[in-house]
Amino acid sequence: MRLIDALRSRRFWQDFDWFLLLTALALSSIGLLEIYSSTLNMDSGNFFLRQLVWISIGVGLLFVVASIDYHVLAEHVIFLYAGTLLLLAYVLVFGRTVSGARSWFGVGSFGFQPSEIAKMVVVIALARFLAGHKERYMTFGQILAAGAIWAVPVILVGLQPDLGTALTFVPVLAIGLFVRGVRPMALVAGGLIVILMMPVTWFFLKDYQKDRIITFVQPETDPLGSGYQVIQSKIAIGSGGMWGTGLFQGSQNQLGFLPTRHTDFIFSVVAEELGFVGVCVTLGLLLALVFRSLSLARMPRDTLGLFIIVGVVGMFVFHILVNVGMVIGFMPITGIPLPFLSYGGSSVLTAFIGLGLIISVRGGRLVN
Amino acid sequence: MRQRDELELLNSRIVVVLGAILVAFAILVFGFWRHQIAQSPYYQGLAERNRIRDIPLEAPRGKIYDRERRIIADNRPSWNLTLTREDSPRSPEETIAILAAGLDATEEEMLDRLDRRRSSPEYQSILLYEDLSLADIAFVEARGFELPEISLSFQPRRRYEGAELAAHVLGYVGEVTQAELSGDEFGDRKAGDIVGRFGLERQYDALLQGTDGTRLVLVNNFGREMEVLGELKPVPGKDLVTTLDLDLQRAAEMALGDRTGVAVAILPATGEVLALASRPAFDPTLFARGILPEEWDALVSDPRDPFQNRAIQNRFSPGSVFKIFMTAAALEEHVVTSDVAILCQGGKVFYGNRFDCWSAGHGHVSLLDALVHSCNVFFYTLGDQLGIDRISAYATMMGLGQRTGIDLPGEDAGIMPSAEWKMRTTGDRWYPGETISVSIGQGPVSVTPLQLTYAVGGLAVGGVLNQPHLVNPEFLRQAGLEVPALRSETYPVAADTVALVQRALWGVVNDAGTGTRARVDGFDVAGKTGTAQVVRKDAYSAEFEDHAWFIGFAPYDAPEIAVGVFVESGGHGGSAAAPVAQAILQTYFDKKSARLTRNRTPEMARND
Numbered sequence: 001m002r003l004i005d006a007l008r009s010r011r012f013w014q015d016f017d018w019f020l021l022l023t024a025l026a027l028s029s030i031g032l033l034e035i036y037s038s039t040l041n042m043d044s045g046n047f048f049l050r051q052l053v054w055i056s057i058g059v060g061l062l063f064v065v066a067s068i069d070y071h072v073l074a075e076h077v078i079f080l081y082a083g084t085l086l087l088l089a090y091v092l093v094f095g096r097t098v099s100g101a102r103s104w105f106g107v108g109s110f111g112f113q114p115s116e117i118a119k120m121v122v123v124i125a126l127a128r129f130l131a132g133h134k135e136r137y138m139t140f141g142q143i144l145a146a147g148a149i150w151a152v153p154v155i156l157v158g159l160q161p162d163l164g165t166a167l168t169f170v171p172v173l174a175i176g177l178f179v180r181g182v183r184p185m186a187l188v189a190g191g192l193i194v195i196l197m198m199p200v201t202w203f204f205l206k207d208y209q210k211d212r213i214i215t216f217v218q219p220e221t222d223p224l225g226s227g228y229q230v231i232q233s234k235i236a237i238g239s240g241g242m243w244g245t246g247l248f249q250g251s252q253n254q255l256g257f258l259p260t261r262h263t264d265f266i267f268s269v270v271a272e273e274l275g276f277v278g279v280c281v282t283l284g285l286l287l288a289l290v291f292r293s294l295s296l297a298r299m300p301r302d303t304l305g306l307f308i309i310v311g312v313v314g315m316f317v318f319h320i321l322v323n324v325g326m327v328i329g330f331m332p333i334t335g336i337p338l339p340f341l342s343y344g345g346s347s348v349l350t351a352f353i354g355l356g357l358i359i360s361v362r363g364g365r366l367v368n
Numbered sequence: 369m370r371q372r373d374e375l376e377l378l379n380s381r382i383v384v385v386l387g388a389i390l391v392a393f394a395i396l397v398f399g400f401w402r403h404q405i406a407q408s409p410y411y412q413g414l415a416e417r418n419r420i421r422d423i424p425l426e427a428p429r430g431k432i433y434d435r436e437r438r439i440i441a442d443n444r445p446s447w448n449l450t451l452t453r454e455d456s457p458r459s460p461e462e463t464i465a466i467l468a469a470g471l472d473a474t475e476e477e478m479l480d481r482l483d484r485r486r487s488s489p490e491y492q493s494i495l496l497y498e499d500l501s502l503a504d505i506a507f508v509e510a511r512g513f514e515l516p517e518i519s520l521s522f523q524p525r526r527r528y529e530g531a532e533l534a535a536h537v538l539g540y541v542g543e544v545t546q547a548e549l550s551g552d553e554f555g556d557r558k559a560g561d562i563v564g565r566f567g568l569e570r571q572y573d574a575l576l577q578g579t580d581g582t583r584l585v586l587v588n589n590f591g592r593e594m595e596v597l598g599e600l601k602p603v604p605g606k607d608l609v610t611t612l613d614l615d616l617q618r619a620a621e622m623a624l625g626d627r628t629g630v631a632v633a634i635l636p637a638t639g640e641v642l643a644l645a646s647r648p649a650f651d652p653t654l655f656a657r658g659i660l661p662e663e664w665d666a667l668v669s670d671p672r673d674p675f676q677n678r679a680i681q682n683r684f685s686p687g688s689v690f691k692i693f694m695t696a697a698a699l700e701e702h703v704v705t706s707d708v709a710i711l712c713q714g715g716k717v718f719y720g721n722r723f724d725c726w727s728a729g730h731g732h733v734s735l736l737d738a739l740v741h742s743c744n745v746f747f748y749t750l751g752d753q754l755g756i757d758r759i760s761a762y763a764t765m766m767g768l769g770q771r772t773g774i775d776l777p778g779e780d781a782g783i784m785p786s787a788e789w790k791m792r793t794t795g796d797r798w799y800p801g802e803t804i805s806v807s808i809g810q811g812p813v814s815v816t817p818l819q820l821t822y823a824v825g826g827l828a829v830g831g832v833l834n835q836p837h838l839v840n841p842e843f844l845r846q847a848g849l850e851v852p853a854l855r856s857e858t859y860p861v862a863a864d865t866v867a868l869v870q871r872a873l874w875g876v877v878n879d880a881g882t883g884t885r886a887r888v889d890g891f892d893v894a895g896k897t898g899t900a901q902v903v904r905k906d907a908y909s910a911e912f913e914d915h916a917w918f919i920g921f922a923p924y925d926a927p928e929i930a931v932g933v934f935v936e937s938g939g940h941g942g943s944a945a946a947p948v949a950q951a952i953l954q955t956y957f958d959k960k961s962a963r964l965t966r967n968r969t970p971e972m973a974r975n976d
Contacts, residue, residue: 134374179381238403238411251419251586276404280397287393294386298379306378310385321392328399 012067017296017359021062023289024340024355028055028348030282031341034269037248038261047262047343054345058352065356066363074128074304077121081153084121087114088156095160103160115157115165116350119315120357123172125149127307130180137181146177163209164334167322171314179310216332229259233327236272237279244275262343264335268327282341286320293358305361312354419586424560427578428524430605432538432568434614435642441538441569441652443524447500449473449508450493451482456517463517464496470507473497498658499525526562526656532649534617536677537610537776537838539567540655565655567677568608568838570777575849578605606847610838611640615955620645623951627944628672629916629935630679630817633952636825636921636930639834639854641774643952644818648674680772680779683814684934687898687941688742689919690763690809692824692869694750695739697762699865703753706868709734712745719801723748739872740881742897744808751807756798759806760786765859767823767833768815773855774836782819785812809898821932824896824919827869828927831861867925870894874924877946886920886946888953894927895920895949897941914938918945922953929956 032055036048073080087105091114096104103113129146138146150173158166182190202210216230236252239245250272252258258265258272271279290313297309316339323338325331337344339351403411432441449467453460460482468475478496485494500508500520508520526541544563548554554563554573563577564570581602586595613633620631620643633643648670654663667674676682698704712730715722725744730737738746751759763769769784783789785806787798805811815823818836826833835855844851873894876883882897898917916938921927931949938944 136377175385179378179385181377181381234403235411235414237400238408239415240404241408241412242405251415257419271400271404276400279400279404283393283397287389290389291386294382298375298382303374303378306375306382310382317389317392321396324396325399328396328403330396330399 012363015363016066017292017362020289020292020355020359021059023285023292024062024352025055025059027282027285027289027340030270030274030278030285031266031338031343033247034266034273034341035262035343037250037273038253038258038266038269040248040254050345051343051348054348055352058348061349062352062356062359065353066359068360070124070305070308070357070360073124074131077125077128080121081125081149084114084118084153085156088118088153090114092156092159103157103162103165113165113346115160115162116346118153118157119168119172119350120312120353122150122153122169123308123311123315123354123357126172126176127304127311130176130307131302131304133180135181137183137186138177140186143177143182143186146180147173163205164336167334168315168318168336171318172311175310175314176307179307212333216329229265229333230326230329232257232259233265233268234329236268237328240272240275240278242276244271244273244278247273249273264323264333264337264342265327266342267324267338270341271327283324286316286339289355290317290320296358296362309358309361312357315354316351423521423583423585425581425583425600425602426523426562427580427602428604429526429541429562429569429578430576430607432576432608432610434610434612434617435640436613437609438614439529440534440610440612440614441526441528444527446498446523446525447505447520448495448523449497449500449504450519450521451496452493452517452519454517458517460494463515466511466515467496467508467518470511471497471504472501473504493519493521495521498523526652528652528656530618531651531653533614533621534612534644535567535649535652536646536679537567537612537617537644538652539569539571540565540650540652541569542655542659566675567776568610569652571775572608572839572844572849575844575847576605576608579603608839609843611635611642611840612644612838613642613956613959615959616643616952617645619643619951619955620948621647621649623948624933624935627935627938628678629933629938629945629948631931631933631948631952632679632818632821633929633931633956634818634821634825634836636822636829636832636834636927639822639836639856640840641818641836641838642929642956644677644679644838646676646678648672650674677776677778678934678936679818680774680776680816683780683782683816684915685811685900686768686809686813686815686820687900687915687917688809689820689824689896689898689917689941690806690813691739691742691747692827692873692896692919693763693766693768694747694754694759694807695735695869695872696766696827696861696865697754697759698735698750699868700762700861701754701758704735704750706735706864710738710746710749712738712743714745716745716748718748718752718804719799721801721804723804736868736872736875739869739896740875740879742876742882747807748804751803752800754803754807755800756803756806757786757788759803760784760789763813763823766831767826768813768819770819772816772819772822772836774818775838779818780816782815783812809900817932817934820917820919821930824932825921825927825930827861827866828873828894828921828924828930830863830866831859833857833859870924870927873920877920882940882942883918883920883946885942886918886949886953888922888950888957891922891953891957892924893920893922893950893953894924895931895946897946899939899941914940916941916944918942918949920946920949920953922957929953 032048032051035051039047091103091105095102103115105112105114126146126149129149133142154166154169232252236250236258239252250269252272253261253269258268261269270282293309293313297306319336319339322331322334322336326333337347428443431439434440451460451463456463464475464478467478481496482494528538541562542565544554544557544561549557549559557563564573579602581600583599584597585593586597587593616633624631624645624647627647629647631643631645634641650667709732711732712725714727714729715724730741730743733743733746763784769782771779771781790796790798802811806813822836837854841851841854873896874892875881877886877893877895883895886893886895896919900915900917916935918933918941921930931952933945933948935944
């Protein structure tokens with residue numbers, strides 16, 4: 001019972017990164033508050049209470065993950081990786097279909113998305129691979145190998161088809177490779193390949209996804225369709241002003257003009273009700289989380305820990321930039337939630353587990 | 369590579385990543401700054417518009433009553449159908465197609481209204497269909513949940529008690545036009561307002577028009593009302609109590625029937641107008657419910673011009689009625705006395721032209737007889753002796769050739785010619801021969817029927833001109849309107865002169881004169897008939913006939929009421945106009961007797 005031992009040890013609690021946990025809890029509180037506010041007029045379910053439960057479970061999982069020696073995870077990652085691929089393959093065939101994607105693994109009334117597990121497993125697998133090389137720059141073969149490790153589960157997720165979630169894996173690979181070391185020429189070449197791939201991707205997109213990209217470029221072309229969401233979100237943000245309309249006072253939120261306001265558009269509600277000040281505080285907390293994590297990455301005992309942190313932070317940052325960029329119209333609508341703030345079990349649990357991984361690296365720094 | 373060097377290298381790359389993240393966050397913060405600080409007022413405006421709907425609450429117009437507080441015009445509730453495109457999940461055409469399937473309105477009508485307002489902002493509601501029937505309302509209520517873009521709006525709508533009853537007095541209402549909004553009269557109104565267009569509705573629009581209210585409601589994204597934020601109740605317009613007597617008005621209109629003409633009844637002692645009928649008339653209700661193009665075309669293309677209030681807007685030659693004023697002028701100027709007789713041989717030559725009398729010859733006639741029998745030759749002679757300027761001065765003093773000042777828009781002044789008038793208007797001098805025509809009320813002299821009644825009534829009560837009015841200024845002042853006091857003028861005229869006119873006009877009606885058909889048994893009606901020469905022969909064929917006049921008052925020696933009747937193309941005044949006056953006077957005296965009987969106390973009955 002190594003896990004219990006760790007949680008009992010004084011060492012664990014002394015080294016525990018309370019700053020990261022408190023920052024995450026502060027963000028979750030803002031999220032809870034605005035979930036409460038944005039679902040005041042909704043009939044179905046108590047989103048506030050359910051989110052509270054998810055957060056509690058998330059914090060519990062955080063402690064569990066933080067107490068696990070990440071080296072052990074890395075050692076056995078091959079089993080985790082294989083298991084994840086099996087689960088992904090299983091849901092592709094037998095999974096429950098939710099909003100068009102066959103992504104749910106159901107056991108009775110309980111369900112979860114293997115793609116969420118895949119996120120953490122890919123981070124660890126990739127970290128282990130990247131930590132195994134010491135050269136200044138990676139060879140082409142190494143880059144291909146890293147890409148392959150990354151690509152298999154991601155393609156399975158993409159086949160569900162859940163392109164949005166598949167996209168969130170991209171920064172894990174990109175930042176990992178960058179930090180590991182890629183020759184400037186290869187970097188340019190990689191960038192070019194991504195740009196050239198874009199038109200090809202277009203043909204794989206569904207109509208609603210194409211619409212979203214068109215209305216992202218020109219939201220006014222369809223003010224009642226998918227442009228509606230961005231326009232209403234901008235109105236909510238803009239009407240917040242410096243200090244916001246006040247908690248529970250945002251008309252865009254309370255009157256239902258904001259779409260999916262407790263999940264993907266939770267940040268619009270923050271901006272409307274808490275204003276520019278609230279936006280800066282929330283973004284500041286998110287940035288603090290990222291900075292603290294990366295500063296931990298700069299002084300781990302080994303490069304394995306460094307790459308785990310880089311992978312998790314890459315995923316966080318991607319979520320933050322895409323989600324916040326979306327609500328203000330800088331990014332197309334993708335349905336990617338904001339970590340710690342958006343309502344939803346998967347999002348909350350993955351965020352806390354990811355944070356747990358980071359904290360475990362900090363702990364690991366002083367082990368031995 | 370040593371581990372330390374390696375970590376340093378990786379650390380430097382992490383710093384690059386950190387820098388990139390910082391830049392990305394800075395861009396986001398800039399985005400929020402731009403929306404929330406720089407453009408905040410713009411978005412706040414959009415948010416307000418998103419959620420607060422300003423629903424206008426139209427104020428009902430004031431009611432219009434007759435002198436006995438009987439309603440002539442009031443309001444009824446009505447519902448209109450509006451479309452707000454902003455709320456719509458479908459195109460307006462689709463909405464209209466769905467509505468057309470269940471409503472009385474045709475798709476074309478609604479599309480037409482949509483097209484006219486298509487360029488207006490999406491959040492402004494467009495009126496699709498007015499005045500829904502109960503079945504229509506039921507349909508809309510039933511489908512309302514599926515059609516969040518449509519709503520019913522309440523509008524009080526004008527209702528007139530009788531179809532054409534007192535139409536020209538009441539006037540009509542209509543939606544204010546763009547041109548009117550930039551003018552003076554309705555400059556303070558807003559688009560969509562209902563304003564008075566004619567008659568009392570227009571004259572007292574400021575009073576009748578209430579103050580519209582508004583209701584601020586919070587709506588959700590389906591346009592459904594969530595909460596009423598505030599309500600400014602509409603203030604109904606002020607009621608108007610007129611001097612009209614509906615019984616007399618009805619009697620006047622019925623007596624005129626389908627003929628083209630006018631009947632007015634006034635109280636000369638006060639200027640109150642009891643009845644003012646002009647035929648043909650229109651139904652003001654058509655305008656209240658929104659007149660259809662074909663109905664409008666039919667009205668405006670009618671050669672008899674139903675919109676014309678002939679009592680005040682048209683001028684006609686007074687014909688023989690003018691002889692009343694000739695009599696008074698001649699007596700006042702002492703060019704004749706009551707015992708002078710003039711020989712009438714059926715005509716007489718003045719200034720080289722022969723002027724006919726209507727009779728083959730009245731023989732020797734006194735002034736009294738001349739008026740009773742309307743002898744032209746007698747008045748030609750008087751006119752020649754008086755001259756145009758004295759005739760003009762007296763007639764003007766007695767109220768002719770100028771507006772009476774009645775509280776209705778568009779009154780005509782009529783013309784009382786003089787040498788100066790002719791020089792001014794034609795640049796030519798007055799010829800004495802023209803005076804001969806004017807002496808019997810022909811030639812350029814022209815009056816409105818109300819003016820003539822008012823002038824005759826004024827002389828009959830001893831030379832008092834009280835401004836005719838439909839609404840008492842005292843009432844208006846109490847209602848908060850600034851109105852000048854009524855004009856009340858007396859002019860010098862000898863009692864004998866008035867007495868002779870009264871006696872002569874009694875004779876016209878009661879003593880084998882030309883107006884016997886105006887008699888009311890038991891009451892001493894006095895009056896004068898007239899036949900006006902046709903002015904425009906080319907307008908339409910019936911006008912080749914003469915117009916008939918009857919102006920009278922009663923009782924002859926202490927006049928209470930004056931009536932004026934004018935029937936276009938009616939032929940002779942005695943046969944065409946006098947019976948109409950009779951009907952009005954009969955009604956007036958019947959009511960008066962009934963009132964007297966009702967008010968008799970038991971003591972009075974015992975003393976009988």
